[in-house]
Amino acid sequence: MSNTSTVSPYENTNRTAAGSHAGTGAGVAAVACAGAVTGAAALALAGTAAGVYGVYRLGRWLAKAPELTAEQLAEIQAVEQEYREKMGQEEAPDTPELKTLNLHLEDSQTLVSAASGLGYRVVEAPDVLRHEAASPVLLERSDGERIAITRNEQGRLDIHTAADQALLNAVMSRHTEERVLSHLTDKGMQFKTARLANGEMQILSHEPNAGQVGGAAQIKAQVRSDGTAWVDVDRCRGRRCEDIVQQIAGAVGGTVTTTDKKDAWYQLPGEPTKTRVKT
Structure with a gap:
């Protein structure tokens, strides 16, 4: 039946x-x-794989914040190392408000294909994100809208934006x-x-x-x-x-x-x- x-x-x-x-x-x-999660809760989920400061960097890219200078990057990397050594006792920096959908999906290619059909293209990650252990897939549209795909520690995908959730x-x-x-x-x-x-x-x-x-x-x-x-x-x-x-x-x-x-x-x-x- x-x-x-x-x-x-x-x-x-x-x-x-x-x-x-x-x-x-x-x-x-x-x-x-x-299955939407917003703000700090979303970043906590993604941050388990990418690192708290990796999520901070991703949030800045999605929010189209100015790229960090070499001096700023070095300072953040030093603080990040200290954060890791203290196992989270330091407070993480404020991160732009993001909207996140937590997927059961594991294949990023089908998601990239769907985004491509809506005018997004994969863009090269800036230096501040390029060497992350869980390097995100960054996509941008001709009108400047941005989304990102990350993989969490369970091997499943999360999709993020700093704009309206309707994009996701x-x-x-x-x-x-x-x-x-x-x-x-x-x-x-x-x-x-x-x-x-x-x-x-x-x-x-x-x-x-x-x-x-x-x-x-x-x-x-x-x-x-x-x-x-x-x-x-x-x-x-x-x-x-x-x-x-x-x-x-x-x-x-x-x-x-x-x-x-x-x-x-x-x-x-x-x-x-x-x-x-x-x-």
Whole structure:
């Protein structure tokens, strides 16, 4: 039978999916692409891998602060060494306010590809960031907007900006669109897409009728502006719908976080309807 599920490509799953979709049918899944952290909390998460002062430098680059002079850099490096020796007893410098999304994703190339589709290009890191142990991927747009991708100590990615979080949401929405469509293509599925007035993408796809056990599934999806996606798997029997949602989650770089059973099982033509009894 088909179920309703939530899939998140983010490590922080406390944030609820934006938007609303009433009256969802069989096999509905919300593919969530959100988990925002701002300010010092975000920097603490990123700083575990890059070092507190590495995060400070990254924040300055994202905020387009003037580059440090050689003397300033030497002074910061000396303080950083002292900070490390004292194991955090020194206070870190004030860091520009950043917006951060903590991803479950580990492959930075798909994220860079999505950002490139929105006009970002990878730029060479300045000297102040070039020799960081966890060197960030820096991206800049022709209008000057900047984002950065870092890898935390768990090996997963974080994406940052000093500007509006909508910049990050747009990248994640593009990433979800690209990964879902690539997954459907790899599975040999035909699909149609439509761009709504609010910028969201609707996708309608179906499996080829090649004798799959339980029937050829139909998949409907809507990728939201914040990167979340609503997914409806229909016309298949058994637990294959769960496998389909798991595969979509894997393609997006996330995990299935919740699953809700639907009220009725899908039945083939001529079969009696079986309805779940709620207690």
